[in-house]
Amino acid sequence: xxxxxxxxxPESPREGPGARSLDRVRIFDAETRSxxxxxxxxxxxxxxxxxxxxAGSDNDLEPNPSDxxxxxxxxxxxxxxxxxxxxKSNYSNNVSVTVSPAQISKxxxxxxxxFLDDSxxxxxxxxxxxxxxxxxxxxxxxxxxxxxxxxDIFDEKRHxxxxxxxxxxxxxxxxxxxxxxxFLRNLFSAAQLTAECAIITLxxxxxxxxxxxxxxxxxxxxxxxxxxxxxxxxxxxxxxxxNVDYCQILKDIAVDDVNELERQFLELxxxxxNVPASVYAKYYFDLRxxxxxxxxxxxxxxxxxxxxxxxEAISRLCEDKYRDLSxxxxxxxxxxxxxxxxxxxxxxxx
Numbered sequence: 001x002x003x004x005x006x007x008x009x010p011e012s013p014r015e016g017p018g019a020r021s022l023d024r025v026r027i028f029d030a031e032t033r034s035x036x037x038x039x040x041x042x043x044x045x046x047x048x049x050x051x052x053x054x055a056g057s058d059n060d061l062e063p064n065p066s067d068x069x070x071x072x073x074x075x076x077x078x079x080x081x082x083x084x085x086x087x088k089s090n091y092s093n094n095v096s097v098t099v100s101p102a103q104i105s106k107x108x109x110x111x112x113x114x115f116l117d118d119s120x121x122x123x124x125x126x127x128x129x130x131x132x133x134x135x136x137x138x139x140x141x142x143x144x145x146x147x148x149x150x151x152d153i154f155d156e157k158r159h160x161x162x163x164x165x166x167x168x169x170x171x172x173x174x175x176x177x178x179x180x181x182x183f184l185r186n187l188f189s190a191a192q193l194t195a196e197c198a199i200i201t202l203x204x205x206x207x208x209x210x211x212x213x214x215x216x217x218x219x220x221x222x223x224x225x226x227x228x229x230x231x232x233x234x235x236x237x238x239x240x241x242x243n244v245d246y247c248q249i250l251k252d253i254a255v256d257d258v259n260e261l262e263r264q265f266l267e268l269x270x271x272x273x274n275v276p277a278s279v280y281a282k283y284y285f286d287l288r289x290x291x292x293x294x295x296x297x298x299x300x301x302x303x304x305x306x307x308x309x310x311x312e313a314i315s316r317l318c319e320d321k322y323r324d325l326s327x328x329x330x331x332x333x334x335x336x337x338x339x340x341x342x343x344x345x346x347x348x349x350x
Contacts, residue, residue: 066207069278073286074206075136078143083293116307117298121284124195128298130188132287133198134181135294137205137225140216141174149213153264154220154227161222163252171219183222190249191241193233199283200232201225203275204265212268226250227265230258235273 063071119125152158157166167173188198205228208214216224226246234240243258266273291297301307 064210066203066210066279069276069282073283074209075139076286076290079139079290081143114303115300116303117300119298121281124284125298126195129195129198130184131181131296132291133202134184135177135290135296136202136287137180137216137221138177141218141221144215144217148217149215150217150220151214153261154223156219156222159223159257161250161253171217174218175221187229187249191233191245197232197236199280200236200275201228203279203283204228204231208268211270223261227261230262231265231273
């Protein structure tokens with residue numbers, strides 16, 4: 001090495017999802033540094049520029065689906081193997097024989113009749129949104145990784161929700177879709193939560209999986225769902241349900257347990273409870289795609305005259321709103337040609 005002194009800058013700790021790491025080793029030439037500083041070989045190293053701290057571009061990092069509007073949702077990716085198997089079995093066993101009753105009763109629009117459902121991105125249908133969220137959680141559990149990553153706070157054996165003894169094989173048997181739906185429906189019905197909270201719950205659930213590196217399995221899905229519902233109801237609803245109210249719904253759980261569950265859930269999310277509108281819309285439409293692939297259709301009603309007039313009135317209100325917003329966003333600057341205002345004077349006739 002000779003007269004060259006080396007200095008090692010350690011890697012910075014990971015502060016969040018997708019955080020960039022610093023360069024592991026940087027070598028500083030003591031002689032060059034002393035010449036730049038005008039003498040004195042014992043000067044301190046110069047501060048690192050912010051652009052030197054970036055180890056790579058954003059393209060090298062996989063975006064988080066719960067933060068990035070263009071990243072694929074985890075539940076939709078996990079449901080694809082089952083959807084492909086269903087399509088393959090229907091094709092090999094003759095589609096006409098394996099048509100389900102839901103496909104037979106499915107309504108399609110025609111030139112004379114248009115069918116619409118009441119579920120929209122701003123006002124989703126509560127019952128079918130909960131069914132879709134339960135189906136997404138079902139695929140999370142069914143197609144989970146072989147190595148389970150979890151924490152004790154979510155283990156139902158260590159922190160039971162009821163006084164009924166947990167079965168011995170509670171961590172092996174996967175819950176059915178109807179069991180997950182019944183658990184969600186009872187909580188949402190008792191707490192009077194909205195369909196938007198169900199979508200936010202799914203966002204927090206997948207954010208917990210990516211931020212906290214936790215998998216959903218038969219032993220922890222109930223407590224993970226409870227923690228996500230706790231946060232979503234407080235973030236979305238103006239009049240949130242208190243933790244003690246959930247103890248009235250789940251009568252065998254203590255308030256301290258609910259508080260600790262919420263605290264650790266927030267820490268695993270790194271206190272990031274913000275859900276952009278674009279991410280919310282992505283999860284809504286992906287849930288509709290999941291329902292369509294699993295023959296879970298939303299209730300359709302024919303478009304009547306009164307309903308068409310109501311939709312037209314709503315669209316006009318939206319057009320006026322966005323027109324006012326576009327006018328407000330226009331630049332207020334003018335060119336030099338328009339600085340002289342045109343004035344009109346009353347003519348004096350003799």
